[in-house]
Amino acid sequence: MSFKKQENQMIEVCTRLLTEGEVDVVIGFSSDQLGGCAIPSFIRKPLDVKDLKWDDTCTPNLAKYVIERKEKVAIIAKPCDARALVMYQIENQIDRNHVYIIGMECPGMKLSDGTPAPGCQECTVRTPPIFDILIEADKIQTFEVSELSSNRENSKTSFVESSMEWELEDRLKRFQDEMQKCILCFSCRQACYGCYCKTCFIERDVPNWLPQDLDISTKMMFHLGRAMHLAGRCVECGACERVCPSGVKIRYLIQELTDLCHEQYGYRAGMDMNETPAMATFSLGDREIGFLGGDQNES
Amino acid sequence: MSLEAISKKRIKELLESLGEGYKLVAPAWEDGKLVFKEIKNMDEMVISHELPYKSPKEFLFPQLERMMCFDTTGGVTVEDQSEKTIVFGVKPCDLEALKVLKAVLAQGKFHDAWFVTRMEKTIFIGMGCSSEKPGCFCAQRGINRKYSSTCDVFLRDMGDHYKVEIITDKGRSLFNGLDLKKFKFEEVSYPENMAQSSRPTDETPRLLEIDAEENVVFNQVDWDRIAERCLGCGICTYLCPTCHCFAFKDVKEKDLSVRYRVWDSCMYPKFTLHASGHNPRSTKKERFRQRVMHKYVYIKQNQGYTACTGCGRCIRSCPAGMNIKTVVSEIMEVLDE
Structure with a gap:
């Protein structure tokens, strides 16, 4: 029931914003008409607001539709969408005055087959860190954070499978097995909030980072390159894995980096507008543990 | 037989x-x-x-x-x-x-x-x-x-x-x-x-087909709005049974230069990028329009077939919920008016 209650409030707010001309467009979710997950929707007339919906299938991350937009927008923001918006503001991609954030408390989303969407099960953020108006969920619907943390630990264990303790060859094999499935359609990149470069490193001609053939090293280079670019920036929305048509489970790479960043530098992306991202600051005491395991300051 | x-x-x-x-x-x-x-x-x-x-x-x-x-x-x-x-x-x-x-x-x-x-x-x-x-x-x-x-x-x-x-x-x-x-x-x-x-037994619905001049479809349809949701990945073209665009890539392998043909996709920004730097399909609007026009207008003009068989793969796999069936229905409605 709680979704319905939130939906009604959301519709009320959106109608007001459009009627009073406070925004030009509302970016939200609507039905895909096929019984699958909700799809992104762009509402410009108060009469169309009724098409908006809020339920447990609102999986898409909408933040990416906000950048490069000249109109004033309102966006229905789950915690992960809102974290992406925080990052956009830190990275100077949006004008906060032109974005009205309708924050939605979120209990986690599901895929069309009823299973939790990638990232949702272990997500510990249930309230958007930034909003202009917050639409709360009933207490019944929200998880206890302690329960979530243990979820996260479990899921991380099964996910990363303590891969750091694996032999190097096994780690490589696991990675290559995933890479074998990739068809290089770049949907993970296109769906990712963090991938907004005008020209992606793989599309640059000089130097030719990625020969456009399908050799497995090409795929490895693309995914490793993307992981490195997202180190300390991932907002854990799970879009990369959710949109992959081939079921490539690649989030574990970025999750490892995200956890590393949190453990080492106490930084989680998109939680605080005034915090400098881990990769944008440096102090001599920083530990340099990374992909290669090198750590000069470890005693 | x-x-x-x-x-x-x-x-x-x-x-x-x-x-x-x-x-x-x-x-x-x-x-x-x-x-x-x-x-x-x-x-x-x-x-x-x-x-x-x-x-x-x-x-x-x-x-x-x-x-x-x-x-x-x-x-x-x-x-x-x-x-x-x-x-x-x-x-x-x-x-x-x-x-x-x-x-x-x-x-x-x-x-x-x-x-x-x-x-x-x-x-x-x-x-x-x-x-x-x-x-x-x-x-x-x-x-x-x-x-x-x-x-x-x-x-x-x-x-x-x-x-x-x-x-x-x-x-x-x-x-x-x-x-x-x-x-x-x-x-x-x-x-x-x-x-x-072997004829379909169900009631045959109206055929999804575009019968109009190229320029009419090109100009009278609100492509900006239709393409708004598109994220610009290439899933639809890679899973499509009729998409067939490709690129060449010459790769140096030891003493040889090897020419590969690889799939390409009209949804990618580099697909029509000219050497001059000009790109006639610079945004997702032009790119999505090309995909629909190619399937429903150009191939039909040139080969006599509409290059969409209704398999629904692009619809099911699209991360943004783009739906070529509803897009073409909308275009047909616009043209009917």
Whole structure:
């Protein structure tokens, strides 16, 4: 029931914003008409607001539709969408005055087959860190954070499978097995909030980072390159894995980096507008543990 | 053409005998996804009504094709990596798509030698489809999901057995020298009206088709709004059974320069990027418009087919919920006005 209650409030707010001309467009979710997950929707007339919906299938991350937009927008923001918006503001991609954030408390989303969407099960953020108006969920619907943390630990264990303790060859094999499935359609990149470069490193001609053939090293280079670019920036929305048509489970790479960043530098992306991202600051005491395991300051 | 029947239980056995000397490709599960793949162990093969998430076009038109090598003395070696292949269990939507690929790559003024060679060496065994998945709209594209003759052999589902229809000489050659009695093939006489019964039984809805001047569709449709949701990945083009755009890539390998052909996608910004830096399709609006226009207008003008079979793959896999069926319906409404 709680979704319905939130939906009604959301519709009320959106109608007001459009009627009073406070925004030009509302970016939200609507039905895909096929019984699958909700799809992104762009509402410009108060009469169309009724098409908006809020339920447990609102999986898409909408933040990416906000950048490069000249109109004033309102966006229905789950915690992960809102974290992406925080990052956009830190990275100077949006004008906060032109974005009205309708924050939605979120209990986690599901895929069309009823299973939790990638990232949702272990997500510990249930309230958007930034909003202009917050639409709360009933207490019944929200998880206890302690329960979530243990979820996260479990899921991380099964996910990363303590891969750091694996032999190097096994780690490589696991990675290559995933890479074998990739068809290089770049949907993970296109769906990712963090991938907004005008020209992606793989599309640059000089130097030719990625020969456009399908050799497995090409795929490895693309995914490793993307992981490195997202180190300390991932907002854990799970879009990369959710949109992959081939079921490539690649989030574990970025999750490892995200956890590393949190453990080492106490930084989680998109939680605080005034915090400098881990990769944008440096102090001599920083530990340099990374992909290669090198750590000069470890005693 | 004799009408023969084979028990459903013995189909794998039959394929095993037919498959000698051929690479057998059929639907099989791979990490929870049904795909067309080379079958090494018959237990892997899945005979079902489920449509594999990728189309079988990659066996005629691979995502990466090694075409030729150049050496330092000016020598050129043309490469041919095709193998004799049986592609089994292809549904009518994917079979009808072969018409488009053939029209473009093998029947026009120029023939694509690599495609033609693969086509000659490949035998398609078709099967009917009984379940519509969400997003399927073959009926609205005028395709009969129970039958297609765009294959070499078609297995018609008759309940407990398949009726084997041999359509081409290539299909016939497959059965030559095979002791059919071993498989208890029975001669069955079917009623005269078989052909009619293959017509779609459901009410035929209005065909999804665009009949209008190119410029009208180009200019009168609000492409900005239609393309707003698109994220610009290439899933739709890679999973589509009729998409066939490609690029060349010359790669240096030791002393050779090797020319590869790779799939390309009209959804990517670099697809039409000119050497001058100008890009006539600079935003997703122009790119999505191109995809719809190519499928529903240009190929129809040039080859006589609409290059969409209603398989619904692009709809089911789109991360942003783009739906070519509703887009074309909307365009038809705009044109009706």
